[in-house]
Amino acid sequence: MPEAIEMFRLEGLPDFAPGDDVADAIITLLDEQKKALQQGDILVIAHKVISKSEGAIRFLQDVEPGPDAIELARTVNKDPRKVQVVLDQSNRIVRAVSHAGHKEGVLIAEHKLGHVCANAAVDESNADQEGMLITLPDDPDSSARQIADKLNQHYGITTGVVISDTFGRPWRLGQTNVAIGVASIPALMVMEGETDAYGRPLTVTAPAFADELAGASGLLMEKSAATPVIIFRGLHWTPCDSSSRDLIRSAKEDLFR
């Protein structure tokens, strides 16, 4: 483990639209700034730029809500078309709640990718057109892999990539960024077999490395999303064939859904 690391962010990335290449944009911007990625750098990238570049967006005006969405929309005081998009993104709704004094209630959903989160991560903020909803990328691990491959090829190094979203938490107020896609870095640092400072086995300790990185990125990633790429330099990690699925607790083993 290193004694010190550095985190910095890329300033000046353009807006992204379907068909744009995020890795190319990062390389171009770094070139302009006379910077280069280094061996072992890890990039945390806000999913919104990936979603936009991949066209993981919906427009309210194109959505025809079904009967389930219309009924649920009444419960939570939401636009039935938004609810339909949430249902399209979900395995199931875990909680549906209306809040007195709030314009809209909240749907806690199990996203098709396994993440349990508000409104199945469907987001209006940072949508650049009226009626535009941003969804998670279809396969964020694959998106992360493609970006990492392109960066690695260009610089002749091995980088790690984490794709992040901002989630609320049960029990705690405020939001933190979590990992919804990973490439090369271990999502969990499984420490089975290691011992604590007194020689006792740490059998159940598995730091959620990808979530630690995503969470840390929030210290420099403006919530306005104008700075969606944060770079970590100086961490020690071993490249591996990883997946964000390693972060998902199975419904069977979960006490809270």
Place this chain on the structure above:
Amino acid sequence: MPEAIEMFRLEGLPDFAPGDDVADAIITLLDEQKKALQQGDILVIAHKVISKSEGAIRFLQDVEPGPDAIELARTVNKDPRKVQVVLDQSNRIVRAVSHAGHKEGVLIAEHKLGHVCANAAVDESNADQEGMLITLPDDPDSSARQIADKLNQHYGITTGVVISDTFGRPWRLGQTNVAIGVASIPALMVMEGETDAYGRPLTVTAPAFADELAGASGLLMEKSAATPVIIFRGLHWTPCDSSSRDLIRSAKEDLFR
């Protein structure tokens, strides 16, 4: 918001026992290493060293389990004395579960401080004597305040202090560090009134700054707990009268307990 920050850890802190002064130990070690804290530095400190220095420890051999603990211990296959300590630390038990194939089950408890976590944060790992259990400090905000005051006085600056513990999460595997005590820094960065990159209001966005710092500390804090102090340098923040209670969602507003 800064463009870059640095995180580093203190190597060489001693073990702590009741009566030891954590702030003094940090100052002494920094002096030995010819280092000094700088204006705006934020220290994340693993609670275990605070708990030990404050005597927030229990010994199994001193615990007389009551009837509730004895009954609950049967359900979750735990030492009834451990369960008694968990109950002593808790407002209430949220879930009690035994796992087939695991030696011990788990108690998800609402700690007296409001945190919902496994076994009310009662911990055997990094306990340096047989039968020793480490509990959370009685008033971690006050502990953080005292350390910050001493550091500020010594260096003539303003520092922030976060006291952390390692929690599991519902829905997600692996652990991350969270804040259980804060001094000077805002626990939540409430962004009401700000707008996203497209001018839409970010009315419900409140990054959990103290949890972001705690989570990030896990990137450098060895789980063996030999390196309990991580220093963040370069963040912009405004000193305030903060409390870790700002991070606690009230039971009434919580959907998952």
